[in-house]
Amino acid sequence: MTSDAFCPPTSDFPSSRFLHVLTTRGVVRQYTDAPIAGDVMDALVEGMLAAPNAGNAQAWAFVILDEPRVVRRLRGFAPGVIGAPAALVVACADHSRGPDDPREYEVRRLCVAMAVQNLLLTAHAHGLGACPSHSFRPDPVHYLLDLPPHVQPVLLVAIGHPAYERRPSVRRPKEEVISYRTQARNTTASPRT
Amino acid sequence: MTSDAFCPPTSDFPSSRFLHVLTTRGVVRQYTDAPIAGDVMDALVEGMLAAPNAGNAQAWAFVILDEPRVVRRLRGFAPGVIGAPAALVVACADHSRGPDDPREYEVRRLCVAMAVQNLLLTAHAHGLGACPSHSFRPDPVHYLLDLPPHVQPVLLVAIGHPAYERRPSVRRPKEEVISYRTQARNTTASPRT
Numbered sequence: 001m002t003s004d005a006f007c008p009p010t011s012d013f014p015s016s017r018f019l020h021v022l023t024t025r026g027v028v029r030q031y032t033d034a035p036i037a038g039d040v041m042d043a044l045v046e047g048m049l050a051a052p053n054a055g056n057a058q059a060w061a062f063v064i065l066d067e068p069r070v071v072r073r074l075r076g077f078a079p080g081v082i083g084a085p086a087a088l089v090v091a092c093a094d095h096s097r098g099p100d101d102p103r104e105y106e107v108r109r110l111c112v113a114m115a116v117q118n119l120l121l122t123a124h125a126h127g128l129g130a131c132p133s134h135s136f137r138p139d140p141v142h143y144l145l146d147l148p149p150h151v152q153p154v155l156l157v158a159i160g161h162p163a164y165e166r167r168p169s170v171r172r173p174k175e176e177v178i179s180y181r182t183q184a185r186n187t188t189a190s191p192r193t
Numbered sequence: 194m195t196s197d198a199f200c201p202p203t204s205d206f207p208s209s210r211f212l213h214v215l216t217t218r219g220v221v222r223q224y225t226d227a228p229i230a231g232d233v234m235d236a237l238v239e240g241m242l243a244a245p246n247a248g249n250a251q252a253w254a255f256v257i258l259d260e261p262r263v264v265r266r267l268r269g270f271a272p273g274v275i276g277a278p279a280a281l282v283v284a285c286a287d288h289s290r291g292p293d294d295p296r297e298y299e300v301r302r303l304c305v306a307m308a309v310q311n312l313l314l315t316a317h318a319h320g321l322g323a324c325p326s327h328s329f330r331p332d333p334v335h336y337l338l339d340l341p342p343h344v345q346p347v348l349l350v351a352i353g354h355p356a357y358e359r360r361p362s363v364r365r366p367k368e369e370v371i372s373y374r375t376q377a378r379n380t381t382a383s384p385r386t
Contacts, residue, residue: 016213018318019236022311023243043212045371048215049364051310052325058365067375074377093369105362106302107327113306114325117244118215120307121314121327125211132245132307136298144377155303171242172251177287178238182260184337 030083047122051115059097059108063090077140080133085158091116096185097148107193113152129162221322223276224353240315244308252290252301256283270333273326289343300365305347322355
């Protein structure tokens with residue numbers, strides 16, 4: 001899949017409307033029985049795979065489960081998945097696609113998280129609700145999905161049609177988490193050593 | 194900051210246009226001299242802080258540098274920042290806001306990555322270009338910004354007005370990275386043990 005060339009915002013697609021999708025997204029944990037349509041699932045995949053990744057290595061793999069019985073089985077090992085989603089996406093890092101180095105392992109996991117964020121946003125833009133989870137039991141999930149050793153689950157994402165209208169989450173005041181720096185601490189060390 | 198209630202897509206904002214922003218985003222490493230306007234920076238912050246986080250802990254902190262001299266100083270310790278961006282965002286995990294547990298540390302870092310993805314997308318939606326980087330030297334960056342010990346940089350993001358039209362990146366075929374499972378491997382172990 002190739003991405004289109006750089007596309008600046010246009011008058012029919014203001015940046016404020018884009019931001020509104022981001023700020024209205026929130027975790028949804030209860031779903032209706034409705035399945036996810038095939039074309040919507042394709043859009044979710046397309047959004048997910050458009051995430052950045054170091055060196056374009058795409059050191060990731062995603063397992064999509066949308067058959068009710070297998071979703072139920074995985075849920076048994078994922079206490080963070082509370083409701084009965086139409087689909088589960090198991091977002092994994094593929095550690096065969098790069099050096100065997102702890103910092104590289106970390107980068108791959110961070111890229112998987114960025115792909116998951118794209119997935120969450122694309123789901124929300126399509127009227128779906130989703131919930132990422134890190135509290136799954138990694139060894140049983142790895143075993144149940146018969147994953148190769150180098151493919152390691154990072155996040156599980158439950159997705160479905162929301163059963164309720166989500167209440168907004170209260171966030172910390174911006175001033176607590178954002179700081180602006182106009183100076184850096186002095187140092188005599190040369191930056192290039 | 195509270196998020197608005199759940200907002201499904203409307204006819205004036207089709208999901209296809211939203212997805213288009215995601216699929217046209219790509220890394221931009223060269224920038225013009227133009228600064229980032231204050232209202233645009235506010236939008237970037239708003240998008241970033243709308244990311245999900247485990248238990249709504251918001252165990253993160255973001256340092257924004259947009260004064261040229263301090264941006265230059267940080268760049269000395271960030272080989273992944275190739276051009277001269279208008280701003281650098283140092284996206285950090287705040288490990289004081291939760292248990293002292295390795296898996297919790299990991300979750301916080303993944304949430305920071307998701308916030309960074311929101312930042313990248315919001316930047317692109319506003320006609321800016323950005324580049325996330327993990328290859329910075331963490332100890333000098335920590336020292337230069339005089340961060341407390343529990344605040345640990347995860348990703349550095351360079352942002353500016355693009356100096357060129359980005360070429361699309363070639364991605365692996367979807368079939369290589371996406372698999373669908375309709376069955377799980379059999380096991381006799383009880384899921385709840």
